[in-house]
Amino acid sequence: MDTMHLFVYSNLNAAARAYLLRQLPPDVRATFRTGLAPADQRPALDTADILLGNPPPEWLQSVPPQLQFWQIDSAGIDQYQGVALACPVANMGDFFAWPCAETMVAGVLGLLRYIPELAVLQAQKQWVGAPLRPQLGLLRGKQVIILGRGTIGQAVAQQLTGFGCTVQFLARTDSQAQLHSEQELRATLPSADIVVNCLPGSAKGFFSGELIAAMRPDALYASVGRGTTTDEPALIEALRTGRLGGAVLDVTAQEPLPVESPLWSLPRVLLTQHSGGGQPGEDEGKVDILLRNLRHLRQHEALENQVQLARGY
Numbered sequence: 459m460d461t462m463h464l465f466v467y468s469n470l471n472a473a474a475r476a477y478l479l480r481q482l483p484p485d486v487r488a489t490f491r492t493g494l495a496p497a498d499q500r501p502a503l504d505t506a507d508i509l510l511g512n513p514p515p516e517w518l519q520s521v522p523p524q525l526q527f528w529q530i531d532s533a534g535i536d537q538y539q540g541v542a543l544a545c546p547v548a549n550m551g552d553f554f555a556w557p558c559a560e561t562m563v564a565g566v567l568g569l570l571r572y573i574p575e576l577a578v579l580q581a582q583k584q585w586v587g588a589p590l591r592p593q594l595g596l597l598r599g600k601q602v603i604i605l606g607r608g609t610i611g612q613a614v615a616q617q618l619t620g621f622g623c624t625v626q627f628l629a630r631t632d633s634q635a636q637l638h639s640e641q642e643l644r645a646t647l648p649s650a651d652i653v654v655n656c657l658p659g660s661a662k663g664f665f666s667g668e669l670i671a672a673m674r675p676d677a678l679y680a681s682v683g684r685g686t687t688t689d690e691p692a693l694i695e696a697l698r699t700g701r702l703g704g705a706v707l708d709v710t711a712q713e714p715l716p717v718e719s720p721l722w723s724l725p726r727v728l729l730t731q732h733s734g735g736g737q738p739g740e741d742e743g744k745v746d747i748l749l750r751n752l753r754h755l756r757q758h759e760a761l762e763n764q765v766q767l768a769r770g771y
Contacts, residue, residue, distance in 0.1 A: 464488045465503050467511030468531045474741035481749050510748050515541055527755050529748045533609075533735075534684060536659030536770045543767065548751050551763030552609035553743055554735030558708070559613035561734035562654050562680045563597075565706030569678055570595035574728055597621045601649055605665065606656035607632045610682060614654050623652075640669070647672040652680065659684035660770040667692030676703040682734050685709035697724050708734040 464486050470478065475490060482488060486508070491499050500517055503509065509528040518541045530538070530549045568574060571594055579586055600623045604611045607629040615625045628643050629635035637643050647653070647669060655665055665681075667689045673679065679702060681688055690711045696702040704726030710719070713732055721727055737743075751761050765771060 460485065462486045462507040462526075463505055464508040464510065465506035466490045467503070467509065467513045468741075468744060469511075470741045470745070474745055477742055478745045478748075481745070483752075486752070508752065510744070512537075518543070527751065527761075529744075529751055530765075531744045534659055535765055535767060536684070538767045539660070539770050541767050546755070546761055547765055547767055548747075548761050548763045549765050550744070550747060552613075553747065554737075555609035555613045557737045558610045558656075558682050558734040559617055561708055561730050562614055562682050562706060563617045565708075565728050565730060566652055566654075566678055566680055567597050569704045569706060569726060569728060570597055597623065599623065600651040602626070602652045602654065603628060603637070603643070603646060603650045604654045604656060605643075605687075606658070606661075606683060607635050608656060608658070611654070611656040614656065626650075640664075644669060644672050647677075648674060650674070650677055652678045655679070655681040655683055655687060657683040657687040658770060659686055661687045663687065663689060665689060667695075670696050670702065673702060675701050678702075678704045678706070680706040680708075682708040685711040685713065694720050694724070697727060704728075706730065708732055 462485060464482070466478070466488055469492055470490070479488060489502050491502070491511070494502055503513060503517055504522050506522055507524055507526050509525060511531050515537055518538070521541075521543055525543070525545050527545055528543065528547045530547065533550050533554050535549050572590055576590070598621050600621070602618060602623045602625045604614055604625060605628045607627040611627060615627070618625055626637055626646065627635040628637040630638055637646060650673065653673065657664055663686070665688045670679070670689065670692050679693065685707070688711070693702070693705065697705060698720065706728045707721065708730045709732055710721065710729075715721060715729065721729060747762060754761050
């Protein structure tokens with residue numbers, strides 16, 4: 459019986475590694491990048507039949523000829539648009555959608571209710587109380603524009619229904635979206651209380667300084683797709699000069715965010731450090747999707763969440 463080689467680039471925790479080894483078919487052997495010396499990691503990928511994880515794109519410029527399947531362990535795949543593979547590729551689909559949406563809703567709600575400021579006051583043992591009350595806003599009934607009608611955007615909209623928000627989507631080709639162009643978005647932004655950016659990396663620079671300037675000074679901006687889709691210098695300037703009410707940023711243009719970035723210290727900015735997709739059993743969930751797709755592959759069935767690298771989704 460021929461043995462297949464699974465190379466695990468993902469940094470799985472110990473419990474998930476053990477879980478994977480217990481569940482793998484007997485004719486599949488696994489090599490974990492984290493157990494190899496740096497000099498041995500790339501050569502291990504070159505011998506893989508199956509790949510789990512997100513190696514640097516340059517590792518795949520010379521594609522292992524025997525590679526049969528690649529399971530990307532994220533939703534975003536735009537960094538691999540230049541990689542040419544003959545084998546099928548899948549991503550994580552909607553696995554991270556609900557937790558990412560909860561982070562956006564929690565962040566916006568936190569800013570409106572001044573939770574970050576109250577947490578600082580608690581740490582400083584300062585009781586302010588009543589003077590804060592007039593500043594506290596409500597999420598209830600807000601006008602929200604969601605950029606992108608993918609799984610995260612739809613999850614955000616579903617969660618906002620409980621607050622009675624009015625939601626409009628921007629999506630160029632989705633017939634169920636209300637807005638389909640930058641011009642339509644710009645015309646609608648002055649009426650929006652909140653903008654939630656769920657765009658993929660292929661929309662680099664889309665939320666421009668011009669669009670930021672079209673937002674009301676009391677509006678909030680939230681971003682969970684890719685930091686490169688936002689004109690970050692324009693966003694910082696708008697926040698610094700009070701031309702924007704605040705921002706919840708799970709993603710930034712550079713990650714980790716440089717210590718010299720003004721975003722660390724600007725008021726009314728909540729940085730969630732690309733943790734939005736976090737959830738219990740996250741690593742085990744990645745393993746489960748890999749195992750299901752491996753089974754589909756061997757039984758010549760349709761894969762879950764198959765993607766086309768060239769188009770970015």
